[in-house]
Amino acid sequence: MSAPMLGFKRPNHWRFKLGAFEIIQLHDGQLHMPGPKPPFGTDQTPETVAAHCAANHIPSDKMENSYTCTMINTGKQLVLFDTGNGSAKQAGGQGFLLKAMAEAGYTPDQVDIVVTTHCHPDHFLGLMEGGQPTYKNAKTVFGEKEFAYWKKGDDVPDWRVPTREGFLKNCLPFEDKSTFIKEGSSVTPGITAVEAFGHSPGHMAFNIESEGQRLYIWNDVTNHYVMSLQRPEWGVHFDHDKPAAIATRKRTLDMVAHDKCLAIGFHMPFPAFGYVDKTADGYRWVPASYQMNFS
Numbered sequence: 001m002s003a004p005m006l007g008f009k010r011p012n013h014w015r016f017k018l019g020a021f022e023i024i025q026l027h028d029g030q031l032h033m034p035g036p037k038p039p040f041g042t043d044q045t046p047e048t049v050a051a052h053c054a055a056n057h058i059p060s061d062k063m064e065n066s067y068t069c070t071m072i073n074t075g076k077q078l079v080l081f082d083t084g085n086g087s088a089k090q091a092g093g094q095g096f097l098l099k100a101m102a103e104a105g106y107t108p109d110q111v112d113i114v115v116t117t118h119c120h121p122d123h124f125l126g127l128m129e130g131g132q133p134t135y136k137n138a139k140t141v142f143g144e145k146e147f148a149y150w151k152k153g154d155d156v157p158d159w160r161v162p163t164r165e166g167f168l169k170n171c172l173p174f175e176d177k178s179t180f181i182k183e184g185s186s187v188t189p190g191i192t193a194v195e196a197f198g199h200s201p202g203h204m205a206f207n208i209e210s211e212g213q214r215l216y217i218w219n220d221v222t223n224h225y226v227m228s229l230q231r232p233e234w235g236v237h238f239d240h241d242k243p244a245a246i247a248t249r250k251r252t253l254d255m256v257a258h259d260k261c262l263a264i265g266f267h268m269p270f271p272a273f274g275y276v277d278k279t280a281d282g283y284r285w286v287p288a289s290y291q292m293n294f295s
C-alpha cells in the first residue's frame, strides 16, 4: 500500500516566553513572486544580485515574500502587531492570520490592542473583514506621522495610490478611537515605540522588555532576510525614502547585532524571530533555534 502524497505543509504558529510575556508568531501566508531583483538590488546589476543569490542558496528568478504577525500576551493585555493581508487574499496564499490565531488558541475578540506598524496593505488589510472591524474589543494604535501622511495624501507616488485607497477604507474609520504614537510612546508597560522612518514615512519599531529579557520588533526595516541584511545599502523598490530607509536599516541592524538582542521582522522567513551578526561588509540573519524553548 502506498501512502498518498499530501503536498507542501508548514506550521502557522509558534509561541515562546520572553520574561513574563508570551510571544505568539502567527503566519498570515506568503506570496511567490519574481525576484529578488527587482524589487531588491534596484541599483545593482542582475549578475551581482544573481551571484549573491547563488552564494546564499536561493534562486535568482523567484522568491517568497513571507508575512508573519506578532502577538504579545503581557498577562494583562493581548497586543497584536499588524493584521496581515485580510482573508480576501487567501486565493493568493495570504490572509490566514485568523486561522493561525484560532489554531494557536485565541479568538479575535480577546485582542485588547492592535498596533499597525505602518500603513501598507499587508499590515492593515486585516483590520476589517466584510466591512466590519475584525477586532471588536481592541483599541487601535498607529504611528502619528504615518497616519497623518496617508490621511493627507499629498505626495503619494502613483504606484502607492492603491495603498492610500486601502488606508482610507481600512484605517481612517478607526481615527476617532485610535491612539497615535511617536518615539518613546508606551503602548502598554514593557512595549515602547521607536521611530524607524524610511520604508514608509512614519514606520514604527518596538522595544519589548519583560523581567530583564528584551526583544526588538523591527518589522519592515528589512524586507528580505538575505538582501536587506547582507546588503542593507542596496536600493529597495518598496522603500518610500530610500536614503532614510538605508540609514534606519543600518542603525537598527547595528544596534541589534551590538546588543545581541532577539529580533522579529515581519518579512523574515517563518517563524521570523532570530538574531543578527555583523559581518565584514554587512550583517547576517541568524534564525533562532532553541534559545527561546526553555520555559
Ligand SMILES: [Zn+2]
Pocket: 120, 122, 123, 220, 266, 267
Ligand atoms: Zn510589509
